[in-house]
Amino acid sequence: MWKREESPRPPQPVVPPTAPTPPVVHQSTTPRVEPVQPVQQEKTIVNIGKSVIIKGELSGSEDLTIEGQVEGKIELRQNVLTIGPNAKIKAQVLARAVVVEGSVQGNIAASEKIEIRDKGSVEGDLSSPRVAIADGAHFRGSIDMQQAKGSEKHDGKPAAAAPVPAPAPAQPTAVPAPVSVAR
Numbered sequence: 001m002w003k004r005e006e007s008p009r010p011p012q013p014v015v016p017p018t019a020p021t022p023p024v025v026h027q028s029t030t031p032r033v034e035p036v037q038p039v040q041q042e043k044t045i046v047n048i049g050k051s052v053i054i055k056g057e058l059s060g061s062e063d064l065t066i067e068g069q070v071e072g073k074i075e076l077r078q079n080v081l082t083i084g085p086n087a088k089i090k091a092q093v094l095a096r097a098v099v100v101e102g103s104v105q106g107n108i109a110a111s112e113k114i115e116i117r118d119k120g121s122v123e124g125d126l127s128s129p130r131v132a133i134a135d136g137a138h139f140r141g142s143i144d145m146q147q148a149k150g151s152e153k154h155d156g157k158p159a160a161a162a163p164v165p166a167p168a169p170a171q172p173t174a175v176p177a178p179v180s181v182a183r
Contacts, residue, residue: 044063045062045063045064046063047064047067048066048067048068048070049068050067050068050086052067052068053069053070054068054070055071055072056071056073057073058072058073058074058091059074059075061076061079062079063076063079063080063082064076064080064081064082065084066082066087067084067086069089069090070087070089070090071090072090072091072092073091073092074092074093074094074095076094076095076096077094077095080095080097080099081093081095081097081098081099082099082101083099083100083104083120084101084102085119086102087103089102089104089106090105090106091106092106093109094110095110096111097110097112098113098128100115100120100122101117101119101120102119102121103120104122104124105123107125107127107141108122108124108125108126108127108128109128110128111128111129112130113128114126114128114130115134116132116133116139117134117137118134118135118136119136121137121139122137122139122141123141124140124141125142125143126142126143126144127143127144128144128145129145129146131145
């Protein structure tokens with residue numbers, strides 16, 4: 001008998017199986033308009049760690065949390081300053097809002113609020129429309145709870161009060177007689 005010889009076949013490349021394609025669905029030709037969402041700017045919070053020591057002026061335009069030491073001046077007029085529980089600050093502080101959990105020696109001025117939490121300590125004067133001092137906090141100094149922003153000039157001095165007109169004398173008013181309705 002004869003034997004049939006088979007020629008060697010070249011190896012075939014292995015093709016990975018593909019996922020089945022979904023069926024095509026035809027929709028109307030009117031374009032679909034998605035509502036536009038406003039772009040919100042992310043709020044950035046910067047941290048200064050426990051081992052960091054800063055001597056001089058510190059200013060910025062981001063919310064800031066300090067855990068280390070700062071000596072000098074801290075100015076964040078449009079932002080929130082959080083003084084962490086391990087922080088030791090010897091500085092004049094200007095910010096929109098200040099939260100004290102650590103130790104501050106120096107005056108604090110905030111355009112919105114100052115909050116001293118239960119383990120916080122402040123030795124200096126506070127100036128803000130809203131001041132909150134938690135039970136257990138330490139504070140030594142004075143507090144100036146200034147009026148709303150509109151009552152101060154840009155130079156920091158109170159604006160002159162507008163003259164208040166004297167009230168008009170009370171005029172007697174006529175009281176209408178009771179009306180009876182016949183039924």
